[in-house]
Structures are given as C-alpha cells and as structure tokens.
Amino acid sequence: MTTAVQPLTAAANDPGDSFYTRASSNEFLAYSRIIRLQHSGSANGTLIGTFEHAAKDGTASDFVIRTSKDDGRTWKTLTTLDDPLDGENHPSDQFWQPFLFELPRKMGEFPAGTLLLAGNIAPSEKVRTDFVLWRSTDHGAHWTFQSILQTGGGSVGAPHGGSGIWEPFLTVDGAGRLAMYFSDERREPEYAQILAHMVSNDGGVTWSARPDGSTNFAPGLVVDVQSDVDTDRPGMPTVATLPDGRMVMAYEICGAGRDCEAHTKTSTDGGATWGAGPSDLGKMAVTSDGRYLGSSPYLVWSPAGGPSGRLLLTGMRTRYTGTNAFSPEDRQAVFINDPDLSGPWSWTPAPFGPVADPTQNCSASYSPHLLLDASGRTVRFTTATATGPTGCMEATAVANSGVLPYADAFAKGRSGWVDYGGCWATSGGVLSETCGGTGGNKSIAGSTGWTDYRLAGDVRVDGGAQAGFVVRASDPGKGADALDGYYVGVSSRRIVLGKQNGAWRELAQTAVPGGLATGTWYHLTVKAVGCTLTVTGRPSGSTATPVGFTYKDPDCSFTRGAVGVRDQAGTASWRHVTVTRSG
Template sequence: MKVRTFTSAALLALACCVCFGGYVARTRANAPGGTLYALRDAQENIAYARVIRLEHSGSRNGVLLSTFERWNNDESPGSFLIQQSRDDGQTWSALGTASDGERGPGHPWPIMWQPFLFELPQALGRYPAGTLLLAGNVGSRGAKDTHFQLWRSADHGAHWDYVSTFQTGGSVNPGRGIWEPFLGLDRQGRLVCYFSDERQFATHSQILAHLVSDDGGDTWGPEVADVASDRQADRPGMATVARLSDGSYLMSYEVCGPPGCEVHVKRSPDGDRWGESPFDLGARPETPDGRYLIGSPYLVRTPGPNREGRLMLAAHSASLTKGGGAPESGQIVLLNSRSGRGAWSWMPAPSRPLYSPSGNANTVYSPCLLPSRDGKSIRLTVPSGGAPLGRESTQAGPTDLLPYRDDFAAGTDAGWIDYGGEWSLSGAAYGSAGAAKAVAGSTGWADYKLDADIKLLSPGQAGLLFRVTDPGAGPDDVHGYAARLSSVGGALTLGEEDRDWKPFASVTLPEGVRIGVWYHITVRASGDSLDASVQRAGERAAEVKVKARDASSPFGAIGLSSWDAQASWRNVKVTK
C-alpha cells in the first residue's frame, strides 16, 4: 500500500517541557531516540527505514547497515543512501549509494521507495554467503510507473551493481502499482520476494503475492498469490515474514478497508504455501487487555524464553477492541512466545516517534525492528520529528527477557511509557509530579520480584505497580496491584488498582515515611500470593512487610506511580 496520509490523532505530539522542583519535565515518557539520518533540506522526504546486522561477512560481522525511502519534491534524480554503524547503532556514517539502474528516456527516475536489505545466509547460485541484495521500488516522475529493481554488493555495502528490473507496475492513481518488496529464503533455501500488487484492480484492489528465484536473484519464477480478499475494496499489503523454530513461517501484513488497516498474521509450512486459499485473511493478533495494531507492521523472531523464541510485532499505531485508539498508540511492540498462536502480550517500544511538523518525515510509517543477537534488546527505527525538517530515529531498548534492570544512569527513559503527570530524568533517578504513572516491561510477565528505590519529594503517596494491564491516564486507571508508600500516616499499603483503589493490607513504619529519604521497596507476586516490604535504602534495618492473596491479576507489566506527590525512583530491577 502506498499511502502517506494519517490522521493527526494517530500521530504523537511533540514533547512539552515545564520546570518543577529542580527537574526539567516532559509530559510524555519514552525516549525520542537517536538520529540515524536528518533531512538536509525542505525538498527531501524520507520514510520506511530498514536496518540489518551483518552475520555472514567475516570480519565485518556485527556492523549495522541501514537505508530508507528517499525522494525530492522537485523530482530530481534520487538514490538509496546506505549507511553503516560500527558501534551497534550509536553513530552512523555514509557507506554507499544505489541509484536507478535503468537507461533510456526519462531516466534516472526520482522516486526511491520501499527499500529492503538482505544478506545471503548461504550461497545462492553463483553468489557466496555474505553477498548483499537491495530491492527497491523505483518510481517515475509523477509516480506514473513503479518498478522493482535489484542491486547486489560484493563488498559489504560500499558499492552496488544493478542486477535487473524484475517486476513492473503502473501508477499510484488509479491503483496499478506494485509495492513493498520483502526478501527472504523459503524452506528449500530459495530466494523469495513477497510484495503487494494492485495490477488485478478490477477484482482485487490489492493482493499479497510472491516470486521465487533459484539462482540468487538473477531470474524469477511466476507470481503466486498469498493473501487476497473476496471484497474488491480490501487491500492486504506490507508483508513481513519471520521463520519459526520448527521451520514454518509467519507473515504479518495490514488489511486495509473497513474498518481500517488492521494487522493480521498468516502461517505457512514452507514460506511458499500460505493456507488452503489466498482468500484466508489470517488472524488479528490481540492482547488480553484489548490492544491490536494498525498499519504498516514489521515482524521479527528473536531468541526468547523457550525453544520457540519470541515473535515481536510493531506497527504504525494501536487500537482498543472496545473502541478508539490505544493510549500508547505508536509506542508498543506485541510479543508472542508460542509461534504466533494464542494471545499476545505487549511491551513499550524503545522510543516514541515525534510528529514531524514539516511533513517531510512520514512519522512511524513502516517501523523497522532489529533484535540483538542474544534477544535481550530490540532496536526500533522509524521516521520521526526531532530535527528541524525530520529524521530517521533509531533507539535500542530492553526486551521482556528477565532479569530486567533500569538504573537510569544512561540518561534515557527508553522502554517506559507514561500515562499522565510530568516525568523527568535527573542524574540516575526518574522523577514525577502530580498524578503520574509510567509503565515498563511486558504485560505477559506472571510471577516475579520487583525491586526499586523511591523517595518522596513532597507530602503524599507514591509507589510501585505490578502485574499491570490496560493502563490509562487517570490516577487509578489501570488493572493490577500497587504497593503505596505514604508520608501521611507513614505506611506501606498493598492493594488492587482496577479503576479504583482497593487496599488489601497496610503496615506502619516505626519512624514513619520521611520526605527526601530514599526507601527500598520489594514486591513479590507468585500465583495468588502477593507481598511487599520496605526499608531505608542502603541500611540494614529490618524490613517492614505486608502480605495479601488475590488472583484477579495473574500477569502484567511493572510501573512507577505517584498519586498526589512529587517523587523519584532509581535502581529498578525485575527478577524471576
């Protein structure tokens, strides 16, 4: 699907800043991410980034390569820029370019859309493992033509040779185009290109299909339909594919049309046969607390807590099954450790995209996920604001693998989402004011231990949340449990949060709760057994403990919350 217009409600607002109590506070948590590439002038437009890690390139293994959509308003000739990072995404430098390889009247064409980088994991045809392929959608002036072109690099991305134009399509309007090539290997080890196709517009506004190459991309077989709808207006598109632990495959894609562009998934035993019929539109991944994704999905499989690994799924935005947009829309990643079967959970994305006022960076259009080799972190790359004209932002953050730790020493709140209040970082502490809540970790966590230091900076209550699901902006707008520390009465209270506060048990500290003093709180959840304890941080004083039993929230993420106080947290840790 080649659509670049989204409602302003789906785009995230720019962060605002106010000052209080020595903090410079933002009204949203979640770091905006570093910069992979910043727009150079008002003519330039970007979107749709792709990042890979070299794994079959000898001494170059571990280097990150990136590219992204790029075109100019004045329709001057364009090119894909290939960038590299030798420090795991901290800094980026130019490496190479790939331009329109066709010749003849009107060439070189100006539009460079939907690139995809792929490193051969094994020899294919005449080409050894480590050979790089770049597929892209090159458009003519006025987008009257769309051509899939393929380039090949034998020197790890520094130089690119045009191979061929292996599919040709028509214009954006009326729909006759081809879109979004995605390269991978099928179970037989053959090169596959999945893509979106509008060329059967009379019967299908758009379908998902694939081509197979037996020789590493020199030649291609016939088109095979993978996903279609019996309603002409439906538009399945933007496929990404992950290979599962048993050798089967899962495809993610959007299905645009009434009621929107919902993200679906579909299974294949071999990467070539997708269900008994293309007219099977697959299933919509959902979480138990009612989140599902909308538009331009990206799916990866990472090392995980079991043999099946973990599937991670990002998209442009998120909605609620009960209606309306999710409060964390554009900031979450869905998780599944059962090869895509059953319910999914969610976690905060490593960064939040910023709306680009210029419109030159198409915010959150087709996010890219790149897991670390050990599965402990995930890198999100998206078009975003945060530069005068826009940029491609990139940020790595923790996944849901335990143990989890955040001491905030890096000066970032990557992996946290807030739901109200004002949040800031000062030194190695995370601070809030007013009725504030910030959530991290996975809504799929069940039994765990949560530790953190907390300091009240004004009279009132603040504490820890655990087994959190379905959070919202109100003080008690969450389902889960809380351990609240209160300066009024000097007590630690354990209770349930479910759109209202239901205390289970409370214990008073012998010396009360003092303003400006660090306390260490520990909470444990195991089945229906819940307990919390508190003591002065860094001291060997006896813990004050409180216990309860409740089974209404069997799983959920962690959180920090202040109900009516200014507070700080540090040394957050989650273990099994």
Template sequence: MKRLLPLSLAFALACVGTATAASAPPGTRGQVLGDGVGYVSVVRLEHQPDAAANGHMLMVFERDGMAGIPLYESDDGGAHWRFLSNVTDQAHGKDPRWQLRWQPHLSELAKPSADLPAGTLLLGANATGDDATGRLVAEDLQMYASTDGGRSWRYRGSIVKGGGNPSDKDNHGVWEPNIHRLDDGRLVAYYSSEDHKDAGFNQLLAHKVSTDGGRTWGEEKVDVAIPGGVERPGMAVVDRLPDGRYVMTYEDIDGPNNGQVYLKISADGLDWGDPADRGTPVRTAAGAWPAASPIVRWLPWGNSPGVIAVVAERAGGDGDPSGRSIYWNNDGGRGPWWEAEAPVQKLTGNIHAGWTQALLAMPGGRLWHATTSSTAAEPEDARKNVVMYADAPARFDRYEAEDAVRRWSVRIGDRTASNGAKARMASAPGGQLTFPVHVPTGGNYRATVRWQDLGFTPAVPVLRVNGAVWKTTDHTDRDGWHVATASGSLREGDNTVVLEGARRPADIDYVQLDPASGR
C-alpha cells in the same frame, strides 16, 4: 499501501563522513540521524568473508527526492553512523525520469543462492518512473546485490512491474518488496500488488520465486487476497521462527478494523493457506492492536520459543495512536499480545512517520530500534520527517496492566507509568484485572506488582495466581507508586494471574514475573 504524498523531485542530499546527530524533536526519545521520510531497514552483518566486518550494521531508508536510496554504515553497534552512498537505478539507462526511491529492504545471505555467495547483501526496492510532466506513472520492484559489504551494488533483475499513479483509483501499482532465501537456496520476494482490480481485489499480497539468484523471477502466487474490491492487505514483512516456520505480518487497510495488523504462519514460506483467510489479529487481551505498516521480528528471549515482536505506525482499540509500543508474544503468536515501550519514542504526525521500522536483537540482551518521526513544528509535512534510532534493554517479562482483561477498570495515560499508561481498577468486589500469561518453563517465580493508591488509605490489591492467593509484601517506590512483591509457583505453559480490588480503588502499572533463581 497507496502513497498520498507527492515527493519533491528537487531535493537531493549528498552526505560525506560521519552523520552528526541533531537534537531530537520535543516529545521524542532517541538519536537523530538526519532527514528521512520513512521505511527504515537495517541489517547486522554476520556472514561476511572478512570476519572483521561481522557486527557492522547497514541502514537504508526513503529520503525525499530523486537521489536514490541512502545507505549508511555503523561499526560500533549502531551508536554512530556514516553515509556510504546513494544506491541508484541501474536498469533504465540513467533515464532522469527513473530512480530507485521507495520501500527499500536489506538482507544478508547466510548461505549461497545460485551464483551469489554467502555474505552477499540483497537490496530490494521500488524504482519509479515519471512521465514528461513529472507525474509518477510506473513502478519496477528491483533487486540489487553487493559482495563487498555494501561498497558497490549491481542490478540483478526486476521482480515485478506496475503502472499508474498512487492517487489514481484504477492504478496497477506494485509495492514493498521483502526478499528472503529459502532453505533450498531459491529466493522469494513478497510484495503488494494492485494489478488485480478487475478480479475484485483492491490490493493483494503475492510472491515470486527465483532459482538464479534474482536474475529472473517465476510466476506470481497469491498469499492474501480479500474479495469485494475494498480491503487493501499490504506491506508484508516475513521473518523466520526457530522451529523453521515462517511468520508474516501485514496491514489490512479498509478492513473491519482499518489498518489492523494480522499474523500468518507458513511451514515453507510459500504456502500461506487460503488467501481469503486474513490470519490471526495481533491484539492485547484488552483490545489494543497495532495498525498500519507493521514489521515482525523473532527475538531470542529466555528459553525457547523466544518472542515474536511487532511494531507498527500507530495503534487501534485503546492503544497509543502514536505507535510507540512493541507488541510481543512468547507463545508462537497464540493467545494475547502484550506491549513494551519501544526504544525510540517517535511522533506520528503524518502517515509516513513510523512507516516500516527496524528492530534488531543485539548482544547483551538489548534491542536496537530505528524509525522515522515527524517533527513537532511541522508534523504534517513528511518531507520534514527525521530518522531516529536508540537501543535499550529487552524486556519481555513485564505484563502491562492496560493490556489485561479489565473488569471495572479503565486505561489511563500516565508518563510516570511503564509504557506511559496504567489501569485504574475499582475497589472490591467489582475491580479486576486478568493477565493470561505464558511461561516456557515452570517453577518458582517472583511477582512484582507496581501500583498506586488514589489518595485514600492504601489498600494493596489481592494477587491471585491460578486460583491461589500469593501473599504480598509492599513498599513505596518513586513518584508515589508502591511495589508489592510475592513468590510462588507457575506451571509450564499457560497461567492465569489476577489482580482483585481491595477495599479502595487503585492504579495498576504492571505485573512482572521473574524466575526466582534469576534469568
């Protein structure tokens, strides 16, 4: 992605001790760590030689200025953070025009890679160089390694170099390194490149492989490239699925739907199929889709295959433009996606707020989430953005009504509704919401329907599962909502849950499906 914001060279922040959380901006939810423009990356240590360090968390992000990449640590599950250091450029001889500044990505080696032992921390980031006038003219995607839990870092090598200012139409910039270890011990670095404009590609996604622990990198291989000179696939993030396959998300700027997030799958992390094939769009059955600067994470949930989760800066279709949802799919990326409320509720007043986020599965079935938010007072100034974090119970058994296939129904925002929205469904015979749901295990399930009448005589919507009516029992919930419950059998795999309008229109919040025996 091109940078549209000139970052000040004058600002540098050195923090010592424990970070004190400031007040959250109005309209947000979460703890504030401090100033941060965007691009949060977090790792939870699991493979350290000192077992006492396992469970500690490290965080990096972009901060305005030329002080380097700020690194923070938490030893209490992400509840509190303390500043460790700024990781700075070591490849350009302390040249003041060069600094490690943008798009940091943290990871930990579960197994050795070349001379790097298990537990080594890897940091990929973009070092930028300015000319004598202070104008950015060059990029260098670098990799650093730490074998002492992030206390010290050493430069390993340059992945790829680029040139030009992001605002220049003919720039040849390189962006957004995302580094992983392959099963054979080699390292792979995915990145975005603008170095192929002469070949008709405005920007493309590529990768290189290292056999020596990141000291040197091999030839470039293209992963996603859309011809025509307009579309800008970018910001690739990769994760591993439990069956061994790799999953990638990226944004397609200036594509058919600007910023649409796509999903691609690879058996080995190296072959992603035809580069001109965009992959599978991430979207709900109702047509909402996450947009711009996505991340993808596989999360354990219930029985295999778990959940693929995507968060992004914003959304298209009729999704929340502030991008405060997690999009999830429990069928390996097949079929429709559903929304769940993200732990941090941010503001997106500029393109850098929410630009690459962190999402981790935590013990006890919880999610830990970090992102950047714009401020209410100066939303358009990315230099005023703040890093926010929160954790919350993971919830991937709730099917939001606004995400269902809607007939004579419309999405409406409502703060009293789950995920801040509901579907208003017309009365019979026109109103209908269809939920194509996938369950990994068949058996008896309990359905919960949260719904609300519109001031008329209440009439409970009809719940039909795989063609059979489930008899509901209804009672009043809070905020004027009702909860109707029913039980019945679901088959393993795909099922169709339908809510049909009764004699009165109704607002539908969600359908929740829980195994009758409990989780």
C-alpha cells in the same frame, strides 16, 4: 468498526538517536531498514541501513546507505545509489520501500555475505513502479545494479486505487531458495490488492515470475493472500522463520470499512502455501487488554522469552478494539506472542516514541523496523520521527525486548517506557516525576505478558503524599486508577497495597517504623506469584530487618502484566529498578 477518534496521548519516551538527519525539508524520509552482518567474516556485527528517500522539489533522489561499526552509537554514509533506469520520469524523485538482505550461504555464484537491496523506484508522476535489485560484495561500500524484478503501474488510475507493486521483502524459503514477497495491485479491479511471492534458484538472477508477473518457471507468481471483498487491500508483508521451519507472515488489510489491521498466518510447508489458502485472511493481532496494531506491521522471531522463542510485531498505529480509537501507546508499542499464536498478544513499550508532525515532509512511524541482538533480549527500533534540527530524522534506539530478567539504571535516559500523565526526566541514574497532582502519574515498562516475578527498586517521595510501583499492569491510561493491576506505595507513615481497575481498593498495609521523611530513599520489593503478593520495605542502604506483609488476593484479579512507577498527590523519584523471575 466505528470511525476512529484521536488518542488520549501518552507522552513519548526518549526521542531516539539519529540514524540519519536530513539536510533540509526538501528531503522526505520514512520506512527504515537496518541489518546486522552475520555471514561476512571480519565484518560481522557491522550495521548497514537505508530508508525511503524522496526530493519534494522533483529533483533526482537516491537511496542513502548508512553504516555503524559500534552497534549503532555512531553512523556514517557509505555511499548513495542513484536511479539505474532510463526514460520518461527518470531519474526518479522517489525511492520507496527498500529492503536489505544478506545471503546466509552461497546462492548461485554469490557467496555468503553478499548483500542485496531491493527497492521500489516510483516517480511522483504516479504512472509506474519498478522493483530494482542491487548487489554488494564488499559489505555495502559498492553496489552493482542487477535488474528490474517486477514492474507495475502507478498509485492512481484504477478503480480501487492504483495498479502498482509495493513493499518487497526478501527471505529464504523452506527449500533454500531466495523468495520475494510483495503487494500487488495488478489484478485490479477483481482484487484491489493481493499478496504474492516468487522464488529464485540462483540467488536472485532469475526468478519464477517475469517482471510483468507472468510465469518464467514453476511455481511462477504465487498468490498468498487475496480477499473475496474486492475493496480489501492486504499489503506490506513481512515474514519470520522459526527454528522448526514454520514461517509466519504479518501484513495489514486496508480498504473500505477497514483500518489497516495487522494480521498473521502461518506456513508449514516452507512458504509455499499460507494458512488454509489465499482466501484465508489470517488472524488479527489483538492483545489481552484490547489493543490491535494497524498499518505497516513488521514481524521478527526472537530466541528469547520462552522455550520456542517469541514473535515480536510492531506497526504504525495502535488502537482499541472496542472503539477503534488510538490507544495511548499509539506509535510506540511492540506486540509479543508465542510462535504458535495460541492466545492473545501482549505488548511492551517500543524503545522510543516517534513524533508525528503533518507540517513536515516526514512519514513518522510508517513501517517501523525491528532488529534484535543475537540473544533476542534487546531490540532496536528504527523509524522516521518529526524531530531533529530540520524537523525530521530517521531515529533509532535499543531497549529490553520484554523479557526477564529486566533492569533499568536510567543511565542513558528512559528507553522502553511509556508515560501516562506527569512530567518525567532522568538525571544521574534517577527517574523523576516533577508535576505531581492527583492524577496518579505513572510510567510503564516491561511486558503485559509477564506472570510471576519479583520487582525491586528505590523510591523517594520528593513532595506530597506517596509514591511507589505498579505490578501486573495492563490497559494503562491517564487517571488516578486508570489501569488494571496492583499498586504498592509508600508514604510518610505506611506501605500500602491496593488494586486498581478504574477504582481504588486497599488490600493491605503496614506501618513504616519511625516514619519516612520527604526526600529519603526507600527500598521496596514486590513478589507476585500466582494469587499471592509479598511486599517488603526498608530505608535504602539500611541493614534493618525489612517490614512487610503477604496478601493472597481471593479474586486472583490480575495474573499477568507489566511493571511501572507511580506517584499520587505529590512528586517522586526512582532508581535501581530490577525485575526477576519468581515462583
């Protein structure tokens, strides 16, 4: 792979709401995790969250436990967890890589609804790392330190980096046992880092591996991913369990000559073995329009979007496969695939666009988190972002997870849109682009994997030439014709359909009876089924017979893609955008 260059930046969509805003720049923030209680009786639906937290002046830090009783609209601090360890370099100034887990059923002596928090106590002296486990039996209000689960060295001092342990992830395996997956540097120098797991038969009191990694009982510490290249660093595992019992793991592979590409592989035996074995590095997550995820991936399974549901995968960075440059959706893409991983991934915009600022103690986008609602139709995206009154906050927002039907009334901003040029804002249920120009300003929503659908919405040319909608859009970028897809626009005289793929080709058009005055709302529909596009239009609110046309693309150029809004040589507004299945 070639050396990366900086992205052609796409404007972020809405900045997200505060899940936690730091008091001062002395607080370092990153790596959010939020769960929704599902096995806790009357507390079900409560959100519990935490995040990486460090004190840059070297004083003692903690894990801050936050909660929301109104599905994320407001948050408050429940409690804080101090360093339970003694000795040199404690209390620690760095609390890394938390993971929250709710027991789905009774395990050992602990009832369903018991909360676990595994975190990495890693003092800034970089000499030791400890996975620590706490429990709560009252929905996060109070916590009890249980034990050290694993112990490693620090992040420096070994031939390929450190000798530490990193990024614990808790789940239930196919045998009904509690399992913890994590990254392990302790096999240096033969392996820079491996992925491994251990299991517990009693809800996390005793484990198959002792804290030093030696075997306590079978199966001991199980190696899941290890590369034959000694500098490769598979890391940051997350696991999604499918209804049929299969488990899918996502992880990055960093190291010499790599860019921390996200990979996946599957277990068909309940997590005991993965793919063809530890040396099987899995498949890169690559989209049909040439993007791949890099750095700190996070994977979930959603019941929505297909007969077997879908996998949703996000990460810190998004790059082009061909050049390794960051794509315009960098830091704000969620990849989508079927559970069989049988083809390329598609993508949808994340609910908000994190802001990176290297001058702040703020690790924006590092290990972003996904939390679905029960239906899988909406997804909560949470990560640190360099915004807010003190320059960094843990932000969170919700948007459609890339499924149909889709609707946006722009009542609460623009969650789930990515902009490519232009100046965008919402007010009173209207989305407006106010900069204009000849660059074909556009904003994209939905999924690049959508196939046959009907888009409907109102458009208003506020000044200049024309505006409308794009359908079956993929590979978008800044520039008049910088996307693969179709554009349907309206001007003062006509409705036009054209094809864009780096150049413009008009395909069909019809006159607007009586013309269209600037500042007048006009209702457009576009139905794309197979190779055929049907377009209609009439003044918004009118009962007049719509005008329109049907066009069959002989090249059948674009059979799937997202939706969007676009203007050309002017400014415009949009409202009441809906997309429904068609066929």
